[in-house]
Amino acid sequence: MPSVLLxxxxxxxxxxxxAGNQDFVQCVHDHYSxxxxxxxxxxxxxxxxxxxxxxxxxxxxxxNPRFNDTSTIHKPLAIFIPQFDSHVQxxxxxxxxxxxxxxxxxxGHDFEGLSYLSVSPSNDDFVMIDLxxxxxxxxxxxxxxxxxxQSGATLxxxxxxxxxxxxxxxxxxxxxxxxxxxGHFSGGGSGALSRKFGLAADNVIDARLIDAExxxxxxxxxxxxxxxxxxxxxxxxxxxxxxxKINLLPVPPSxxxxxxxRAVEESATxxxxxxxYAADKLPxxxxxxxxxxxxxxASFQGxxxxxxxxLLPLFExxxxxxxxxxxxxxxxxxxxxxxxxxxxxSVETLLRRTGxxxxxxxxxxxxVQEPLPEDAVDGIWRILAEVGPEEGVLQLEAHxxxxxxxxxxxxxxxxxxxxVYMIQYYAYWxxxxxxxxxxHLDWIRRLEGYLAPFVSQGPRGAYVNARDxxxxxxxxxxxxxAWSCEQGSDWGRxxxxxxxxxLVRVKTDVDPANFFRNEQSIPPFFLGSRHVGE
Ligand SMILES: Cc1cc2nc3c(=O)[nH]c(=O)nc-3n(C[C@H](O)[C@H](O)[C@H](O)COP(=O)(O)OP(=O)(O)OC[C@H]3O[C@@H](n4cnc5c(N)ncnc54)[C@H](O)[C@@H]3O)c2cc1C
Ligand SMILES: *[C@@H]1O[C@H](CO)[C@@H](O)[C@H](O)[C@H]1NC(C)=O
Ligand SMILES: *[C@@H]1O[C@H](CO)[C@@H](O)[C@H](O)[C@H]1NC(C)=O
Numbered sequence: 001m002p003s004v005l006l007x008x009x010x011x012x013x014x015x016x017x018x019a020g021n022q023d024f025v026q027c028v029h030d031h032y033s034x035x036x037x038x039x040x041x042x043x044x045x046x047x048x049x050x051x052x053x054x055x056x057x058x059x060x061x062x063x064n065p066r067f068n069d070t071s072t073i074h075k076p077l078a079i080f081i082p083q084f085d086s087h088v089q090x091x092x093x094x095x096x097x098x099x100x101x102x103x104x105x106x107x108g109h110d111f112e113g114l115s116y117l118s119v120s121p122s123n124d125d126f127v128m129i130d131l132x133x134x135x136x137x138x139x140x141x142x143x144x145x146x147x148x149x150q151s152g153a154t155l156x157x158x159x160x161x162x163x164x165x166x167x168x169x170x171x172x173x174x175x176x177x178x179x180x181x182x183g184h185f186s187g188g189g190s191g192a193l194s195r196k197f198g199l200a201a202d203n204v205i206d207a208r209l210i211d212a213e214x215x216x217x218x219x220x221x222x223x224x225x226x227x228x229x230x231x232x233x234x235x236x237x238x239x240x241x242x243x244x245k246i247n248l249l250p251v252p253p254s255x256x257x258x259x260x261x262r263a264v265e266e267s268a269t270x271x272x273x274x275x276x277y278a279a280d281k282l283p284x285x286x287x288x289x290x291x292x293x294x295x296x297x298a299s300f301q302g303x304x305x306x307x308x309x310x311l312l313p314l315f316e317x318x319x320x321x322x323x324x325x326x327x328x329x330x331x332x333x334x335x336x337x338x339x340x341x342x343x344x345x346s347v348e349t350l351l352r353r354t355g356x357x358x359x360x361x362x363x364x365x366x367x368v369q370e371p372l373p374e375d376a377v378d379g380i381w382r383i384l385a386e387v388g389p390e391e392g393v394l395q396l397e398a399h400x401x402x403x404x405x406x407x408x409x410x411x412x413x414x415x416x417x418x419x420v421y422m423i424q425y426y427a428y429w430x431x432x433x434x435x436x437x438x439x440h441l442d443w444i445r446r447l448e449g450y451l452a453p454f455v456s457q458g459p460r461g462a463y464v465n466a467r468d469x470x471x472x473x474x475x476x477x478x479x480x481x482a483w484s485c486e487q488g489s490d491w492g493r494x495x496x497x498x499x500x501x502x503l504v505r506v507k508t509d510v511d512p513a514n515f516f517r518n519e520q521s522i523p524p525f526f527l528g529s530r531h532v533g534e
Pocket of ligand 1: 063103104105106107108109110111113114115131151173174175176178179180181182183184186187188189190191234235236237239240241242465466518
């Protein structure tokens with residue numbers, strides 16, 4: 001028990017008179033007409049619902065088709081596509097002036113759509129800035145092993161740009177190429193190199209941020225607390241990060257990928273059970289080791305920073321039951337390994353901003369600290385059988401290695417030593433019926449309930465990039481319900497554990513009026529908060 005129990009009241013955003021979007025457009029225009037450049041074209045970067053292309057611009061990166069019916073979502077009053085940091089500043093200042101909220105979209109992959117829609121009960125009117133034109137990857141420098149990447153770039157664009165400069169440098173971030181740098185880094189970012197190098201956010205060394213006052217800050221001017229908070233404390237909370245300076249990490253010219261699938265009849269259950277005992281203990285050169293579970297099939301996949309001839313004896317020693325053989329493995333360059341996990345052959349795939357047609361999806365996450373008993377794995381197959389073959393997937397992603405060496409308080413992502421693996425689980429469906437949706441939501445909630453006894457407790461961990469509004473949201477407290485750092489808002493504790501208080505402190509320092517907010521953004525201390533006990 002900490003000695004000070006701080007009882008907070010969630011700050012209520014009093015609904016204010018909503019300015020029309022014309023006020024916003026006018027304000028941005030005025031902001032620029034006083035300057036020399038770009039004034040004539042600025043209005044062309046702003047779309048309002050009356051514009052013919054508003055809907056297609058809005059939908060351009062609605063990546064979860066659950067929210068693609070734009071007649072039913074609470075959508076932006078205006079969409080602004082900034083081309084320069086100064087445009088972002090104007091967006092912040094004009095939103096503040098007209099008491100509008102601002103939402104920020106980079107890749108549009110938020111599982112709950114929070115970058116482009118509002119679900120809070122108060123349903124504030126908001127402007128969305130879409131960073132799609134702020135997507136350069138520049139100063140990729142093999143000498144200093146650093147690069148700058150703007151938030152609107154996708155992971156695919158980042159990987160591509162690095163591979164154009166070097167075959168032996170890489171960056172540890174997620175698997176999926178259309179995920180946006182802005183949202184991904186803001187929540188941590190794990191992927192095929194995490195066991196070796198940690199999260200994307202662990203490898204950020206500087207950033208450009210536009211704060212709630214419209215000021216442009218870098219690491220030196222924002223200070224270490226704020227710089228700490230933006231590396232995993234969740235997006236749309238501390239400001240707009242327009243660019244990140246990253247460390248590039250060394251990989252061998254040739255790496256090994258492996259993929260081996262076993263059906264339940266081929267002892268998948270025993271293997272998944274046994275996997276848990278090997279997963280986090282392998283050397284960190286096995287930079288990724290995961291299992292995907294779907295209807296009676298387990299696929300064991302991974303990346304090894306070395307050659308097949310050293311990988312095979314390693315598995316023979318540490319996980320002989322898997323029976324990994326040369327035929328399950330291939331050697332290739334790191335950039336080809338990125339493509340391998342996508343099932344693609346062309347490096348140009350990485351530059352496509354939108355992928356194949358997506359399916360509706362609901363995600364959840366958990367952390368496992370003690371291996372599940374074998375009959376619990378059996379139970380997972382039974383639950384998977386309750387939905388169609390492609391409709392339920394669990395992905396078990398090994399921690400250990402660097403993931404467990406980084407201290408829990410180093411950046412906001414707290415799920416470090418002691419966690420054997422993370423589970424991300426998904427329900428997928430097609431079609432428009434409410435019933436179909438409800439059935440799949442019920443299903444994943446049942447799975448969540450089923451896993452409860454086997455996963456981390458007090459608090460049960462969750463990964464902010466697997467955004468899940470079932471864990472609660474800021475608007476829930478609209479009735480003025482008190483909550484405390486001790487009990488936490490459920491989502492705050494679950495995403496950030498003991499880092500939540502520091503995030504609240506930073507938020508209170510840099511944005512006490514709570515200008516940047518969404519359903520799961522860190523709230524500032526309510527100014528009238530009481531201290532109870534010492
Ligand atoms: C198909 C798919 C695959 C995925 N694979 C992985 C994976 O391998 N590893 C992993 O860790 N995660 C993965 N994720 C999760 C992903 O990291 C998160 O959804 C991430 O937040 C998406 O970032 P985005 O920019 O695409 O999303 P957006 O929807 O644009 O943004 C997400 C959140 O961040 C905020 N935000 C966006 N840009 C900024 C900015 N510049 N400044 C401040 N706030 C900002 C938004 O307002 C929103 O709240 C995956 C998701 C999907 C849908
Ligand atoms: C959303 O709808 C538009 C228009 O019908 C379509 O072009 C787009 O592919 C859809 N997006 C998704 C993710 O399904
Ligand atoms: C792994 O193998 C399974 C079964 O053959 C296949 O469905 C899956 O696409 C493969 N994954 C990769 C990344 O190659």
